[in-house]
Amino acid sequence: MSQTDARPATLPDPRRWKALIFIGLAQLMVVLDATIVNIALPSAQRDLGISDGNRQWVITAYALAFGGLLLFGGRIADLWGRKRTFIVGLTGFALASALGGAAVNTAMLLGSRALQGVFGALLAPAALSLLAVTFTEAKERAKAFGIYGAIAGGGGAIGLILGGFLTEYMNWRWTFFVNIPFAVVAATGAVMVIREPAEGRNRNKLDVPGVLLVTTGLVSLVYGFTRAESSGWTAGSTLGLFAAAVVLLTAFAVVERTVKAPLLPLRVVLDRNRGGVYLSLGMAVIGMFGLFLFLTYYLQVVRGYSPVLTGVAFLPMVAGMITGSTQIGARLMTRVPARFLMAPGFLTASIGMFLLTHIGLDTSYPALILPGLILMGLGMGTAFMPAMSLATHGVQPRDAGVASAMVNTSQQVGGAIGTALLNTIAASATTTWLTSHAHALATAASPEAAKALQFQGMVHGFTTAIWISFGILVAAASVAFTFINAGRPGATRAAAGSDAAKVDDVPVLVH
Numbered sequence: 001m002s003q004t005d006a007r008p009a010t011l012p013d014p015r016r017w018k019a020l021i022f023i024g025l026a027q028l029m030v031v032l033d034a035t036i037v038n039i040a041l042p043s044a045q046r047d048l049g050i051s052d053g054n055r056q057w058v059i060t061a062y063a064l065a066f067g068g069l070l071l072f073g074g075r076i077a078d079l080w081g082r083k084r085t086f087i088v089g090l091t092g093f094a095l096a097s098a099l100g101g102a103a104v105n106t107a108m109l110l111g112s113r114a115l116q117g118v119f120g121a122l123l124a125p126a127a128l129s130l131l132a133v134t135f136t137e138a139k140e141r142a143k144a145f146g147i148y149g150a151i152a153g154g155g156g157a158i159g160l161i162l163g164g165f166l167t168e169y170m171n172w173r174w175t176f177f178v179n180i181p182f183a184v185v186a187a188t189g190a191v192m193v194i195r196e197p198a199e200g201r202n203r204n205k206l207d208v209p210g211v212l213l214v215t216t217g218l219v220s221l222v223y224g225f226t227r228a229e230s231s232g233w234t235a236g237s238t239l240g241l242f243a244a245a246v247v248l249l250t251a252f253a254v255v256e257r258t259v260k261a262p263l264l265p266l267r268v269v270l271d272r273n274r275g276g277v278y279l280s281l282g283m284a285v286i287g288m289f290g291l292f293l294f295l296t297y298y299l300q301v302v303r304g305y306s307p308v309l310t311g312v313a314f315l316p317m318v319a320g321m322i323t324g325s326t327q328i329g330a331r332l333m334t335r336v337p338a339r340f341l342m343a344p345g346f347l348t349a350s351i352g353m354f355l356l357t358h359i360g361l362d363t364s365y366p367a368l369i370l371p372g373l374i375l376m377g378l379g380m381g382t383a384f385m386p387a388m389s390l391a392t393h394g395v396q397p398r399d400a401g402v403a404s405a406m407v408n409t410s411q412q413v414g415g416a417i418g419t420a421l422l423n424t425i426a427a428s429a430t431t432t433w434l435t436s437h438a439h440a441l442a443t444a445a446s447p448e449a450a451k452a453l454q455f456q457g458m459v460h461g462f463t464t465a466i467w468i469s470f471g472i473l474v475a476a477a478s479v480a481f482t483f484i485n486a487g488r489p490g491a492t493r494a495a496a497g498s499d500a501a502k503v504d505d506v507p508v509l510v511h
Helices: 016-046 052-080 080-099 106-134 139-168 179-193 208-231 234-256 266-270 272-302 307-332 341-354 365-392 397-436 438-442 447-483
Strands: none
Touching: 016 052, 016 080, 016 106, 016 139, 016 179, 016 272, 016 307, 052 080, 052 106, 052 139, 052 208, 052 234, 080 106, 080 179, 080 234, 106 139, 106 365, 106 397, 139 307, 139 365, 139 438, 208 234, 208 397, 234 266, 266 272, 266 307, 266 397, 272 341, 272 365, 272 397, 307 365, 341 365, 341 447, 365 397, 397 447, 438 447
């Protein structure tokens, strides 16, 4: 073992802030990709002839592969080493992005998105766990997570603007190709700068049954929500998929209790605070992902915004998210218990969502959409910072990868479920509205009048789904306030025998 790897936990890595640059750059690429694709989706749909029913799969294929394999990716990071996994994830993500940019049909685009999700599942937990084991002092950790969150928000801003610019003035394909230089720079920097503590490795055998059960279980769950749109909630195929998900995920929990080296050690999720973070964060993201999809189509299709203008329209939400994460969440997370930031944050976001339930065919952007987006950003940014830090506090170093993976799993599975569930609800509500107004459509005085009625049905579907998102955000706030009872980080040491008390190099929490 080298002297660097043998460095005592009390002496932080002198290159840690340089390492944060390249860890943050990888996070920037992932967030950039997500927002760029949302803006480019209407153009890609027209170019490749993607049906309305399949358009959600451009988002869902990525989120499903990402969410379904994140625990596997986190375990691989613990097994291979986070630095190696980080570099492999970056390389694969860049190659998958190149494939997506070269897509000639729907299948090729969806396949590339799924492949991006696979390598993203390696990259994301490796990046977050590197952050968790590199910054071990409470105030530095808060600052690092605040910067990490700001980079995520900044990535959203860059993605919205860059996605709109590339789509409108060049081609939607460049929204994929742009990931390649980010990956090259981040991988080069990782090789030169990043060092991880060797004592954090978990070299136990890989839990293959656990990988298969949790992956197929999560895929069945999300696909069940997707099937509900075309087949209905009570159809045999829909119910069968939900039943399969319950059986597979229950079997996964049983297996994890019995195997010697589980994929997901239950000690990671059965901790009250970490479990509360995973659940509330997943619920909040369900609402967020659906909103992105609906508002993009509302602004471009109903209101006639260009891709660039759509990107600009989202910027106040991103600015709110950066402000919430760096000026509220990061500043207060070492002074205020996490639930007093997370629950109010989710409630603030729900107020923004409530405002957006009132959109119509000619809604004023400054009067209604703008304040709704700002409140959404402020609330989510405030809640995300303590959530990400709390989810990796107090874990044993050998579990850092899988604990980090669970943060991303809750977000990505929540996003996949949110996109599938809310798209299904919106499509059903639109169909019901148009059916009830079939006579008015058939007797419309002009094509313009008929088109206005169709848009009205579309907006009705959007607002119905946004109401559901509002309720989910309120429920997420309730979960955060009820389950999370940790004090502020670094205040005092946890009671002997807890996970936190077993770790010397990670700031602990009051339980």
